[in-house]
Amino acid sequence: MPVAPTRYNFRVRVLMAGLCLGLLYGVLIARAVDLMVIQGPKLREMAQRQHQRIERLAPKRGPILDFNGAVLAESVPVDSVYAHPNLILDPEAAAEALAAILGEKKDKLLDEFTSDSRFVWIKRVITPQQAKAVRRENIPGVVVVGEYARYYPQGSLGAHIIGFVGADGEGLEGLEKKFDRFLAGSEEKVVVQRDARGKPLYPDPKSLPEPRGGSRLVLTIDTRIQAILEEALDKALASSSAENAMAAVMESQTGRILAMAVRPTYNPNRFRDYPQQNYRNRFISDVFEPGSTFKTYTLSALIDSKKGSLLDEVFCEEGAFELDGHIINDTHSYGWFTVEEVIVHSSNIGAAKLGLKLGRDILGRYVSNFGFGSATGIDLPGESRGLVRPFKQISRTGVANMAFGQGIGVTGLQLLTSLNAIASGGKLIVPHVVDRIEDENGNVVQSFGPQVVREVLNPASVQTINKVLINVIHGGGTGKRAAPAGYIVAGKTGTAQKVNLETGGYYDDKYIASFMGYAPADKPRISVIVVVNDPKGEPWGGSVAGPAFKEIVERTLPLLGVLPDRNLQGYTDPTLVASADPTIMPAIVTANVPATREAIICAECVPDLTGLALREVLLEANRMGASVEAFGSGRVVSQKPAAGTMLEKGKKWRVELAIDPSW
Numbered sequence: 001m002p003v004a005p006t007r008y009n010f011r012v013r014v015l016m017a018g019l020c021l022g023l024l025y026g027v028l029i030a031r032a033v034d035l036m037v038i039q040g041p042k043l044r045e046m047a048q049r050q051h052q053r054i055e056r057l058a059p060k061r062g063p064i065l066d067f068n069g070a071v072l073a074e075s076v077p078v079d080s081v082y083a084h085p086n087l088i089l090d091p092e093a094a095a096e097a098l099a100a101i102l103g104e105k106k107d108k109l110l111d112e113f114t115s116d117s118r119f120v121w122i123k124r125v126i127t128p129q130q131a132k133a134v135r136r137e138n139i140p141g142v143v144v145v146g147e148y149a150r151y152y153p154q155g156s157l158g159a160h161i162i163g164f165v166g167a168d169g170e171g172l173e174g175l176e177k178k179f180d181r182f183l184a185g186s187e188e189k190v191v192v193q194r195d196a197r198g199k200p201l202y203p204d205p206k207s208l209p210e211p212r213g214g215s216r217l218v219l220t221i222d223t224r225i226q227a228i229l230e231e232a233l234d235k236a237l238a239s240s241s242a243e244n245a246m247a248a249v250m251e252s253q254t255g256r257i258l259a260m261a262v263r264p265t266y267n268p269n270r271f272r273d274y275p276q277q278n279y280r281n282r283f284i285s286d287v288f289e290p291g292s293t294f295k296t297y298t299l300s301a302l303i304d305s306k307k308g309s310l311l312d313e314v315f316c317e318e319g320a321f322e323l324d325g326h327i328i329n330d331t332h333s334y335g336w337f338t339v340e341e342v343i344v345h346s347s348n349i350g351a352a353k354l355g356l357k358l359g360r361d362i363l364g365r366y367v368s369n370f371g372f373g374s375a376t377g378i379d380l381p382g383e384s385r386g387l388v389r390p391f392k393q394i395s396r397t398g399v400a401n402m403a404f405g406q407g408i409g410v411t412g413l414q415l416l417t418s419l420n421a422i423a424s425g426g427k428l429i430v431p432h433v434v435d436r437i438e439d440e441n442g443n444v445v446q447s448f449g450p451q452v453v454r455e456v457l458n459p460a461s462v463q464t465i466n467k468v469l470i471n472v473i474h475g476g477g478t479g480k481r482a483a484p485a486g487y488i489v490a491g492k493t494g495t496a497q498k499v500n501l502e503t504g505g506y507y508d509d510k511y512i513a514s515f516m517g518y519a520p521a522d523k524p525r526i527s528v529i530v531v532v533n534d535p536k537g538e539p540w541g542g543s544v545a546g547p548a549f550k551e552i553v554e555r556t557l558p559l560l561g562v563l564p565d566r567n568l569q570g571y572t573d574p575t576l577v578a579s580a581d582p583t584i585m586p587a588i589v590t591a592n593v594p595a596t597r598e599a600i601i602c603a604e605c606v607p608d609l610t611g612l613a614l615r616e617v618l619l620e621a622n623r624m625g626a627s628v629e630a631f632g633s634g635r636v637v638s639q640k641p642a643a644g645t646m647l648e649k650g651k652k653w654r655v656e657l658a659i660d661p662s663w
Contacts, residue, residue: 059185060148061169062214064162064176066223067435072162073176073268075148079131081122085113087141094139098122101133124167125149150176156267158226160281161219161260161380161433164268173271173279175217175434178381182437182445185214213440220256220435225249228555229259233530236548237263240513240535246283246412247531247548249556250420252524254450255429257378258556284383287409288512288533291496292478292541294405295351296516297418299343299468301366302354304461310340310468311651314350321349326397328352328404336640336654343468344477346493348404355403356396363399364391369456370418370428372410377430379448386410405496412531415516419492420527422465423518426457466490470521482515482546484553486564490524491517491549493541498534510534515545519553525560528552608643609636609655621653632657 064073081102088094091113099106102123112120122142126134131144150165163174171180229247237245248260262282266274280286302308316334320327330349342350355363367373373388387409394402401407413431421428430451437445457465469490473479478493494514497506516529530545530552538544558564607624609617613635614628621628629652638656 060213061150061165061185062183062216062440064183064217064219066158066219066221066226068222068224070223071153072158072219072221072223073150073152076151077146078125078149079128079144080124080147081126081131081134081142081144083113083120083122083143084141085115085117085120088113089140094142097137097139098134098142101130101137102126121167150268152268154223155269156265157223157230158221158259158261159265159268160262160279160283161221161257162268163279164271174281174380175219178379179217179434179437183214183217185212215437215439215445217437218435220251220258220433221260222258222559224559225556226259226261229552230261232548232551233261233263235551236530236532236544240532240537240544242513242532242536242544243534244282245530245532246286247552248283248412248416248529249552250416250431250527252420252423252518252527253429255417255420255431256435256450257431257433258526260433281380281382283412283531284378284380285411287384287387287411288531289406289408289496289499290410290415291405291494291512291514292346292348292351293415293419293492293494293514293516294408294410295343295346295403296422296465296469296492297366297370297372298351298354298358298363298403299339300370300422300457300461300465301358301363302339303464304366304457305358305362307358307362308339308354310338310464312339313337313654314339314342314347314353316342316347316349319349321352323352323400324395324397328400338640340468340471343492344471344475346472346478351404352400355399358399358403360391360394360399363403364394366456367391367402367408369454370421371453372408372414372418376413376417377451377453378413379432379434383413384411386414405494412529415514415531416527416529419516419518419529421456422462422469423490423524423527425459426455426462428453428456466521469517473517478540478542479515479517479546481542482517482549484519484550484557484564487519487553487557487562488521489517489519489553490521491515493546495539495541511539513539513541513544515541515549517549517553519557520562525562526553526556528556606639606641606643606645606647606653609639609653610643612636614655614657617653617655627652629654630657631655 061075063071063075066072081098083094085091091110095106095109095113098104099109104123109122112122124147134142134144148169150169152159152162152164159174161174163176164172165176166172169184171177171183176183229249233245233247236242244263246262249258250256251258260283262280264278266278271279303310314337316330316337318335319330319333321329328349330347332345334345334347334350337345337347337350339350339354341347342354367388373386375383375385389398389407394407398407417428417431430453432448432451434448436447439445469492470488471477472492473483473489479491482491482493483489492515494512494516496512496514497508498510498512499505500507512531512533513535514529514531516527518524518527528549530548532544535544554564607620609620612620614630617630617636618628624647626647631654635657636655637658640654641651
């Protein structure tokens with residue numbers, strides 16, 4: 001029958017079609033289950049990576065200001081370009097286009113675009129014209145983003161204080177590093193959708209969270225004084241052809257650093273153009289032997305411990321002193337000196353004998369109290385503690401050497417801080433460069449006032465030491481070239497042989513010249529130090545660093561409201577600051593200065609004994625209530641105290657006599 005096969009074939013075809021459809025739907029269902037259930041989380045993550053990205057909204061870094069509000073560092077908005085290599089469809093074309101716009105090498109860009117990296121910076125900080133051109137190219141995977149770049153309006157001024165930041169905005173040197181957590185602010189993150197070409201589809205800008213900007217630092221630095229300091233330092237460096245130099249100005253009563261500079265320097269806007277050694281703040285990190293500036297602290301220990309007085313006499317061995325097989329030399333041949341003269345004329349031998357008189361325990365105690373061997377605590381990174389050996393291990397020779405500044409390592413900041421302990425009236429004060437931290441709205445978050453570490457000297461000792469340091473400059477001492485016009489100041493010179501690290505000894509022709517002092521001497525407002533490393537030619541601290549100190553003081557004090565006294569112009573007469581008479585100092589500071597030397601020779605002054613016979617000297621001494629110590633025979637050829645010095649009752653006159661054929 002023809003009907004049966006037809007009915008059978010139809011059924012078979014329907015069954016086969018149903019089976020095929022069933023298999024097809026089964027495969028689709030299985031694939032759907034695989035995609036949605038088994039691989040679902042992975043695929044969703046891939047989709048998010050392709051179409052969503054977390055963008056970091058960088059905060060604006062807080063500014064750094066000087067004490068008067070001048071901007072030293074600020075962040076300015078700029079454009080930068082980055083890329084997602086995996087989204088770049090044609091790396092060759094992209095590299096060629098961007099190389100032409102940004103001035104980059106095509107091969108370098110091509111290497112980055114064909115790498116396995118998911119993110120690469122193409123160029124940080126581009127011009128608005130470059131940003132516009134990149135956007136116009138509309139290259140998939142290439143994004144122009146707004147960020148902030150650090151800018152230093154004052155250039156190299158104060159570079160070693162301020163420091164700089166890296167490409168990612170992280171503080172790398174100076175205050176930028178020390179206070180990075182305050183300056184940096186807090187970034188915000190936002191999820192950004194992208195189209196199929198990788199182009200960001202930003203949400204409404206008004207809906208974006210605002211990152212919290214960084215706090216601002218207000219410093220103790222005064223850019224006017226900083227400029228003065230740097231100009232004076234540049235002159236000292238140029239005139240001496242030195243290897244490097246450093247200087248600083250501190251407010252005497254508070255420890256506020258008003259200026260600090262190091263040479264050679266760098267411009268933080270282009271810090272990569274300079275060798276890394278230029279970044280180092282040598283003033284707080286480099287350790288050196290202080291030389292004769294350290295005699296200030298030997299004198300301080302002697303006076304404050306009451307182990308001696310200014311009128312005690314020391315024999316300076318005519319220029320060479322043997323101690324336990326070692327020879328200590330002076331630059332000049334000196335005989336008998338008072339303690340004051342040892343400091344004023346900077347005798348190594350005299351200072352060594354004072355150190356031996358003190359002994360290592362007393363000297364060591366004062367060295368420690370003045371802060372040597374310890375960090376000062378300044379709010380800058382990289383401070384060194386210096387180098388002070390345990391005093392129990394120091395020999396007699398070591399004590400003698402330390403007394404005139406050998407065998408001890410200090411930093412420039414330690415010397416300035418310890419000198420300031422005298423200028424402040426005996427208090428060791430922590431130096432600081434940050435006055436306060438403010439938030440974005442100007443509210444004070446944290447402030448930093450004076451911090452007294454300890455009392456180092458009693459006020460009476462300070463007065464005595466002050467007179468000697470005045471004489472160093474105004475009394476015919478080694479610091480006469482540091483005398484500023486119109487001001488009475490106090491200070492000390494230093495000339496130290498440089499240590500030869502290869503031999504363990506000292507160079508014969510390399511020195512560190514320094515001068516430290518404070519002004520005005522009666523009511524100190526500023527303490528100043530200048531250190532010049534390896535000057536050529538005349539290496540003496542008074543000659544190399546003294547003139548820089550003079551310029552700094554003359555130009556800085558008027559800015560602080562301390563005007564020069566016309567009566568003190570060019571004043572250097574030693575008899576007016578003789579420490580034998582404590583009534584002299586007030587006369588100086590009130591500017592009642594006689595015009596000539598003869599004007600102060602009076603009935604209460606030591607007479608001129610030159611040419612007198614011993615019998616006449618004795619009669620004169622008896623009349624004025626003084627005793628006499630005579631050397632030689634004949635007539636007087638030299639005397640101490642000098643003629644014109646205010647007489648101190650009971651003071652012994654020392655006279656040297658000789659026979660002259662013309663008498």
